[in-house]
Structure formats: C-alpha cells, structure tokens
Amino acid sequence: MSDERYMRRALELAALGAGHVSPNPMVGCVIVHEDEIIGEGYHQAYGGPHAEVHAVRAVQDPARLAASTVYVTLEPCAHWGKTPPCADLLVESAVKKVVIAALDTNPLVAGKGVAKLRAAGIEVEVGILEREVRHQNRRFFATLRRKRPYIILKWAQTADGFVARENGDSKWISSSLSRQLVHRWRAEEDAILVGAGTAIADNPRLDVRDWVGPSPTRVLLDEHLEVPEDRHVLADGQLTLIYHRQEEFTAPKVIQGPIYVPQGPGSQLHGSLEDLFGRGIRSIFVEGGAGILRSFVEQELWDEARVFTSAQRFHSGLAAPRLGVSAAHVEEIGGDQLAYYYREAQAEVADAPPGAFN
Numbered sequence: 001m002s003d004e005r006y007m008r009r010a011l012e013l014a015a016l017g018a019g020h021v022s023p024n025p026m027v028g029c030v031i032v033h034e035d036e037i038i039g040e041g042y043h044q045a046y047g048g049p050h051a052e053v054h055a056v057r058a059v060q061d062p063a064r065l066a067a068s069t070v071y072v073t074l075e076p077c078a079h080w081g082k083t084p085p086c087a088d089l090l091v092e093s094a095v096k097k098v099v100i101a102a103l104d105t106n107p108l109v110a111g112k113g114v115a116k117l118r119a120a121g122i123e124v125e126v127g128i129l130e131r132e133v134r135h136q137n138r139r140f141f142a143t144l145r146r147k148r149p150y151i152i153l154k155w156a157q158t159a160d161g162f163v164a165r166e167n168g169d170s171k172w173i174s175s176s177l178s179r180q181l182v183h184r185w186r187a188e189e190d191a192i193l194v195g196a197g198t199a200i201a202d203n204p205r206l207d208v209r210d211w212v213g214p215s216p217t218r219v220l221l222d223e224h225l226e227v228p229e230d231r232h233v234l235a236d237g238q239l240t241l242i243y244h245r246q247e248e249f250t251a252p253k254v255i256q257g258p259i260y261v262p263q264g265p266g267s268q269l270h271g272s273l274e275d276l277f278g279r280g281i282r283s284i285f286v287e288g289g290a291g292i293l294r295s296f297v298e299q300e301l302w303d304e305a306r307v308f309t310s311a312q313r314f315h316s317g318l319a320a321p322r323l324g325v326s327a328a329h330v331e332e333i334g335g336d337q338l339a340y341y342y343r344e345a346q347a348e349v350a351d352a353p354p355g356a357f358n
C-alpha cells in the first residue's frame with residue numbers, strides 16, 4: 001500500500017476523536033511493518049494518551065516495531081504535557097521511519113518533534129495529506145493564531161434569500177435529514193450560540209437529540225435580558241452562558257443552570273468571544289437568528305458558514321447575511337441545497353493573518 005493510503009487511514013482514525021479532544025487536535029496513527037498494519041490508534045479524549053501511544057500499545061509483537069514505519073497525522077509532540085513526549089516514545093521504540101502529514105504549530109512542539117526524531121537517526125518525511133489534516137484540525141490551527149474560538153455560522157434561507165418571514169417566522173426547513181445533520185454538527189463543536197430573538201421565538205433546546213455525541217455548552221446573547229425564564233435554555237437546569245449588558249444586570253431569579261456574564265461597554269460580540277475563549281471554548285456553532293448572524297458577518301467574526309437553501313420563495317422578509325465569498329463546496333440534502341463557505345480562501349493552509357484578537 002502507498003504512503004497516502006496509510007495516511008488516509010490515520011486521518012480516518014483521527015476523525016473518531018471529533019467532539020472529544022478539544023482543545024487538542026484530532027490525531028491518528030498507523031504503524032506499518034512489511035506492508036502490514038501492526039498497530040493503530042488515535043487521540044480519544046482530552047487529557048488522555050496521544051495517538052502514538054495507543055498505536056504503539058496496540059502492537060502485539062514489539063520486535064516488529066524496530067523496522068516499522070509510523071504514519072501520524074500531526075508532528076509527534078516533544079513536550080511534557082499531560083503525557084510524556086511522543087517523539088521520545090518513537091525514539092525508544094526504535095522505529096525506522098516516521099511519516100507526518102502536518103507540523104504542529106503549538107509553540108511547545110513546532111518542529112521540535114521532528115528535530116528529536118532526526119537527531120535519533122530516524123528518517124522523517126513531512127507533508128503527505130497535509131491539506132486534509134490542516135482542514136480536519138482547522139479549529140485547532142485557527143485558534144492557535146487568532147486567540148478566539150473558531151466560528152461556524154449556520155442558517156437556512158429561501159431560494160430568494162430570506163431567512164424568515166416579516167413576522168420572524170423561520171420554521172420552514174422541514175427536512176428531517178437536515179435537522180439530524182445539524183445535531184451531528186452541534187456534537188462536533190464546543191459551544192452553540194443563539195440570540196435572544198431565537199430563544200424567544202423558537203424556544204430551542206440546543207441539545208444533541210438526533211445524533212450520538214456530547215452536547216455543547218449553550219450560549220445566549222441576551223443584551224437586555226429579554227428572554228423569559230420559562231424558555232428551555234433557562235428553565236431546564238442545564239448550563240447556559242448568558243451574555244448581557246452590565247447595566248441591565250439584576251440578580252437572576254433562576255439559580256440552577258444559567259450563568260450570567262455581565263459585559264462592559266463596547267462590542268458585545270468581541271467581549272463574549274473573549275470570555276468564551278478564556279473558558280476553554282475553542283469552537284462555536286452559531287444558529288441565529290438573522291440579526292446575530294448579520295453581526296458576526298459584518299464584524300468579520302466568522303470562519304465558516306453552512307447554508308441550507310430551499311426551493312421555496314418568501315418574496316419578502318428578513319434577508320440572509322451576505323458573506324462576500326463564493327461557496328467552496330455545494331451538496332444536496334433532503335431536497336435542500338447545502339453550501340459550505342470559508343471566510344479565508346484555504347483558511348486551513350493560510351499563514352497567520354492579523355486576527356481579531358491578535
């Protein structure tokens with residue numbers, strides 16, 4: 001089998017960590033001896049062993065490690081973090097060659113892993129499926145350079161570009177397939193965010209019911225604390241972070257579940273994103289409504305957008321935000337069109353741009 005096929009397998013393994021490893025990257029590892037896979041592993045949970053450790057442990061006959069080639073999607077770490085350095089493990093295992101997809105831009109690692117391996121006489125090759133790995137870990141790479149969470153916008157619009165009718169009614173995406181996909185997407189991010197209007201009008205639960213996976217932290221932007229306490233996001237006893245203006249603050253009547261985070265003057269979006277980043281949130285899925293989505297777009301605080309377009313026409317209503325870039329990828333789902341947008345062309349391979357929080 002070719003290098004690329006083994007690396008593709010490592011990429012596939014890495015994806016199994018989605019939703020469980022943030023703020024760490026997803027990493028997969030495959031160990032090959034005489035064209036046979038003798039060990040596989042991936043980073044399964046934040047704080048747990050790295051991909052290389054699982055793969056080395058999976059090898060039944062350690063004697064075969066010595067002449068093996070290790071395929072790993074990210075540069076093996078060189079630092080003592082929650083676990084010992086993976087580069088040391090590979091050196092001790094005396095593997096013959098290490099094939100890496102992408103270098104780790106974490107300053108604790110950044111090239112030091114490769115240097116350790118080479119210093120020990122291990123052959124190292126970098127760059128196989130790098131693009132794919134940088135895309136898979138775009139949240140990790142982007143937050144390292146921007147110091148704010150990775151932001152994914154999602155909305156549904158009509159063929160004539162409206163996200164809701166004049167009265168704010170937006171419940172027209174009926175495809176159950178789209179709904180299930182949205183639940184899957186929720187499970188892949190650290191937080192899910194809506195504005196007051198959406199919490200009031202749609203009363204969403206913002207959980208993951210139609211997919212198996214962790215439920216993200218719920219975030220409510222409610223500048224003037226307008227959302228009544230009987231809405232699901234406030235009433236169900238689960239955590240919701242509520243960002244509001246300092247001067248609007250009165251002691252919350254609900255004592256279990258919500259956490260009220262007062263914001264000073266200035267941009268509410270910047271303030272809340274900074275606070276969320278400080279709480280360890282590395283990615284946010286923004287579900288609306290129209291006003292909130294427009295604010296994110298206008299302040300260029302987004303990285304990715306996923307837009308459903310139905311065949312229906314409203315002729316008037318609340319207009320969808322304009323992203324100013326063309327779709328990178330378009331597919332069909334449950335009769336709707338689904339388009340993916342990235343704010344920066346090839347964001348996953350771009351070098352550090354001046355970001356909002358740099």
Ligand code: AOF
Nearest residue numbers: 027043050051076077081082083086106
């Ligand atoms: C690897 N293999 O599977 C992963 C790596 O806090 P720790 O000890 O888990 O270290 C986290 C950092 O290690 C993370 O920021 C990234 O730079 C690297 N992740 N490295 O060799 C892995 N998950």
Ligand code: ZN
Nearest residue numbers: 050077085086
């Ligand atoms: Zn490691």
